[in-house]
Amino acid sequence: xxxxxxxxxxxxxxxxxxxxxxxxxxxxxxxxxxxxxxxxxxxxxxxxxxxxxxxxxxxxxxxxxxxxxxxxxxxxxxxxxxxxxxxxxxxxxxxxxxxxxxxxxxxxxxxxxxxxxxxxxxxxxxxxxxxxxxxxxxxxxxxxxxxxxxxxxxxxxxxxxxxxxxxxxxxxxxxxxxxxxxxxxxxxxxxxxxxxxxxxxxxxxxxxxxxxxxxxxxxxxxxxxxxxxxxxxxxxxxxxxxxxxxxxxxxxxxxxxxxxxxxxxxxxxxxxxxxxxxxxxxxxxxxxxxxxxxxxxxxxxxxxxxxxxxxxxxxxxxxxxxxxxxxxxxxxxxxxxxxxxxxxxxxxxxxxxxxxxxxxxxxxxxxxxxxxxxxxxxxxxxxxxxxxxxxxxxxxxxxxxxxxxxxxxxxxxxxxxxxxxxxxxxxxxxxxxxxxxxxxxxxxxxxxxxxxxxxxxxxxxxxxxxxxxxxxxxxxxxxxxxxxxxxxxxxxxxxxxxxxxxxxxxxxxxxxxxxxxxxxxxxxxxxxx
Numbered sequence: 001x002x003x004x005x006x007x008x009x010x011x012x013x014x015x016x017x018x019x020x021x022x023x024x025x026x027x028x029x030x031x032x033x034x035x036x037x038x039x040x041x042x043x044x045x046x047x048x049x050x051x052x053x054x055x056x057x058x059x060x061x062x063x064x065x066x067x068x069x070x071x072x073x074x075x076x077x078x079x080x081x082x083x084x085x086x087x088x089x090x091x092x093x094x095x096x097x098x099x100x101x102x103x104x105x106x107x108x109x110x111x112x113x114x115x116x117x118x119x120x121x122x123x124x125x126x127x128x129x130x131x132x133x134x135x136x137x138x139x140x141x142x143x144x145x146x147x148x149x150x151x152x153x154x155x156x157x158x159x160x161x162x163x164x165x166x167x168x169x170x171x172x173x174x175x176x177x178x179x180x181x182x183x184x185x186x187x188x189x190x191x192x193x194x195x196x197x198x199x200x201x202x203x204x205x206x207x208x209x210x211x212x213x214x215x216x217x218x219x220x221x222x223x224x225x226x227x228x229x230x231x232x233x234x235x236x237x238x239x240x241x242x243x244x245x246x247x248x249x250x251x252x253x254x255x256x257x258x259x260x261x262x263x264x265x266x267x268x269x270x271x272x273x274x275x276x277x278x279x280x281x282x283x284x285x286x287x288x289x290x291x292x293x294x295x296x297x298x299x300x301x302x303x304x305x306x307x308x309x310x311x312x313x314x315x316x317x318x319x320x321x322x323x324x325x326x327x328x329x330x331x332x333x334x335x336x337x338x339x340x341x342x343x344x345x346x347x348x349x350x351x352x353x354x355x356x357x358x359x360x361x362x363x364x365x366x367x368x369x370x371x372x373x374x375x376x377x378x379x380x381x382x383x384x385x386x387x388x389x390x391x392x393x394x395x396x397x398x399x400x401x402x403x404x405x406x407x408x409x410x411x412x413x414x415x416x417x418x419x420x421x422x423x424x425x426x427x428x429x430x431x432x433x434x435x436x437x438x439x440x441x442x443x444x445x446x447x448x449x450x451x452x453x454x455x456x457x458x459x460x461x462x463x464x465x466x467x468x469x470x471x472x473x474x475x476x477x478x479x480x481x482x483x484x485x486x487x488x489x490x491x492x493x494x495x496x497x498x499x500x501x502x503x504x505x506x507x508x509x510x511x512x513x514x515x516x517x518x519x520x521x522x523x524x525x526x527x528x529x
Contacts (some may be wrong), residue, residue, distance in 0.1 A: 089351025268502025
């Protein structure tokens with residue numbers, strides 16, 4: 001694989017050469033540039049039946065594993081690449097007591113009690129993050145902040161009023177702001193106190209150390225290909241390796257493998273982020289959000305004495321928009337708001353929007369007993385990943401959770417999310433059929449620019465062709481191995497992205513993110529012309 005592992009100078013604690021934390025794309029995040037990968041790979045005993053296998057080492061997986069290990073369970077984390085490889089390494093790391101799905105929306109789709117429970121779960125999540133930082137003395141740049149949400153138009157003022165009033169109804173502290181650090185003129189603003197920010201990779205690295213110190217095992221480069229369920233335990237297979245466990249948690253952002261109902265109740269999106277240096281010192285000392293759709297968000301993070309403005313926005317469905325245009329639009333918008341000197345980093349990350357607004361946390365629908373999942377975090381992965389760890393650890397340890405009904409992945413809401421599910425699945429069907437027609441036919445691969453990829457018809461074959469910077473051709477079957485949709489080229493991250501359920505592959509066809517488990521098929525196109 002290319003453009004995935006980025007090496008940095010330095011040494012690990014054992015004197016070995018340090019390697020920065022890899023991610024699922026070409027662009028390197030600010031967090032990768034400032035965190036060093038630790039080597040805590042443990043030794044697996046194939047004869048042992050472990051209590052829990054956690055698949056995925058982002059904030060959801062590592063937090064869940066630590067909670068279980070602290071309670072006396074013997075746990076194994078199996079990560080297909082390295083910890084923080086997915087969305088955790090690409091987040092903007094906002095920690096909020098409110099979410100992208102507003103409490104007003106939860107009241108409408110469910111009821112007032114559901115909204116109150118949602119707020120309570122989020123508050124418990126924020127408290128756990130703060131407690132972990134304090135208890136383990138984590139050096140992760142954790143900082144309490146105020147969060148300001150501002151409205152620029154009459155329509156946005158009405159929406160902000162709903163956000164504000166519904167927050168008060170569920171017990172979240174908020175006030176009308178006399179003054180907000182908004183980067184543009186605004187009509188109204190609301191401030192939420194006791195919000196926070198941190199360095200996500202330093203945070204999960206600290207949790208991982210605590211987990212391994214307690215005897216937990218982390219297996220990197222271990223992609224779980226299938227799970228076979230026995231009467232009392234499950235056997236997870238990764239190549240020749242087998243891991244036996246009584247319970248399995250898929251902390252993979254979306255459950256992998258065959259088609260599952262959750263693949264149709266979650267829509268994959270890409271979110272875009274930049275870290276900029278400013279000409280002046282007008283870095284916001286707060287978390288700042290507008291009310292546009294999709295919205296923009298800003299904050300400041302200081303690393304080694306240097307401040308960075310972190311700006312995000314211009315999201316679109318995975319495999320649908322133009323990633324380079326999204327970056328251009330985000331940069332231009334940020335320049336209208338701040339005196340940007342230069343762009344230090346730019347990157348994107350993936351998240352899943354749930355059909356009815358709430359995450360799916362609990363028993364994986366259609367799976368054997370003891371197999372769990374957590375998905376549908378919208379743009380709130382840090383808080384809802386931690387909520388998931390609380391819920392899943394309770395289900396495994398106690399057999400029940402305060403929030404199990406609210407977040408039940410098998411819940412059926414005839415109204416909430418129904419139309420959204422229909423819309424997203426119609427889009428999937430449209431992409432499945434439409435992307436098979438009208439492909440550009442080329443006479444020669446020389447027509448493809450160096451460093452770029454295209455879906456084309458070449459010599460009567462539909463191919464995903466990438467021409468690397470050295471002019472070498474990498475040809476793949478463009479049919480996603482999950483549900484057979486046609487992948488699209490992401491020219492910013494240098495990946496092949498599936499527009500149906502969000503599976504992503506590198507230029508060699510290797511799976512970067514699920515739900516696909518199998519790589520894209522390589523195609524030999526013979527002499528290149």
